[in-house]
Amino acid sequence: MSKWFKKVLIAVVPLFLLTVLAACGQKQTDNVYQRTKSAKKIVWGVKADTRLFGLMNVKNGDIEGFDVDLAKAITKQMYGKDAQAEFIQTTAKTKVPLLKNGNIDAVAAAMTITDKRKKIIDYTQPYFGAGxxxxxxxxxxxxxxxxxxxxxxxxxxxxxxxxxxxxxxxxxxxxxxxxxxxxxxxxxxxxxxxxxxxxxxxxxxxxxxxxxxxxxxGGTFTNEPYGLAVDKGQTEMRAHIDKALDQLQANGTYSRLVEKWFGGIPGFDVKEVEQP
Missing domain, CATH: 3.40.190.10 (Periplasmic binding protein-like II)
Structure with a gap:
């Protein structure tokens, strides 16, 4: 290795490490709540292939369903009537990586609360009693x-x-x-x-x-309520989503959305949904 090349490495490597550490530090210190509050916008990961929860309307290109409506209501409850909820399509395999990478701020995608997932993401309180x-x-x-x-x-x-x-x-x-x-x-x-x-x-x-x-x-043979999710460590964001959920339940918005999407379906127990 030439002396010139060694000098280049000595100069370049520290700069590279500083860049990497700065990037890591930026991600670690990203406060999703403060950022979304300032922008008055939350980017939600939702399903687009699941009827009643999140399904793409081929006529207008919008994703429609209970999770979508609930995410909109939470966004406005947190940041005001003019706040915007933006939606990105996720799947069972992509929702956690998208959340971890910062492509989305939160997940509302019929997502079962599991101990395995709790190790890498944070859940809100249960919002839908599924099985x-x-x-x-x-x-x-x-x-x-x-x-x-x-x-x-x-x-x-x-x-x-x-x-x-x-x-x-x-x-x-x-x-x-x-x-x-x-x-x-x-x-x-x-x-x-x-x-x-x-x-x-x-x-x-x-x-x-x-x-x-x-x-x-056969009824339900498991008890697997859904939770909304944020990245690990975003405790402020999770707390404010939980608060918004409580407020929506108290003012009747949550019940109206459940009835809108699940009321009148033969055999479906709406009361079980509302008490996960």
């Missing part, structure tokens, strides 16, 4: 999760969700076919690749509502 259930074709002999516990029985679920692990736990003899999203899972069910599709009850009721030849059966 896993089964979707089958009407007339199916499958009536409960125990009916799946037979060798060779195939069940559809979405990759990266708690549904996969739960089937392994409650029906260990069943085989889980893991698909990329709910649309693919339901298509696989319709084509006969398995006897049931499994995920949270609210999502399944949304599919059944649009497909009357299918029904949700």
């Amino acid at each position: 896993q259930s089964l979707l089958v074709k009407k007339g199916s002999p499958i009536k409960a999760v125990r009916d799946l516990n037979k060798a060779g029985t195939k069940v559809m679920a979405v990759k990266g969700t708690t549904a996969v692990d739960n089937i392994h736990k409650f029906a260990p003899k069943a085989k889980v076919l893991e698909l990329d999203d709910y649309a693919q899972s339901f298509t696989a069910l319709k084509s006969g690749q398995g006897v049931a599709m499994t995920t949270d009850n609210g999502i399944l009721y949304g599919i059944a509502k649009e497909n009357p030849d299918y029904e949700v059966v």
Whole structure:
């Protein structure tokens, strides 16, 4: 190695390290609450493929659903009527990375609270009482999760969700076919690749509502409430979202949104949703 090259390294490496450390420090000191309060805007990660919670309207390009409406209400409750909620589409696999990388400020995406996720992100209080259930074709002999516990029985679920692990736990003899999203899972069910599709009850009721030849059966065999999420350490942001949720429940906005999206669906217990 030449003396000239050594001199270049001595000069450049410290500058590089300072740049990296500065960038790391900037991310660590980013106060999402103060930043979003100043901008009067929160960027939310939401689903765009899940009826009732977040689904893309192909006519106008908007994402519509309970989570979207709730995120809008929280944003305005926190920062005023002229505050803006911006939405970025997420999936089961992308919502946590997008949050950790700072691409979004918070997640409202039918996201189950789990101990594993708590290690890397922070949740608000539960806002939706969900539990896993089964979707089958009407007339199916499958009536409960125990009916799946037979060798060779195939069940559809979405990759990266708690549904996969739960089937392994409650029906260990069943085989889980893991698909990329709910649309693919339901298509696989319709084509006969398995006897049931499994995920949270609210999502399944949304599919059944649009497909009357299918029904949700067996009640819920898990208790997995949803929480809104922020990056680890954003305690101020989490606290203010929790406060806004309390205020929306107190003034009746939360109940009106639940009734708007889930009221009148046969077999769906709205009271369970409101008391996660």
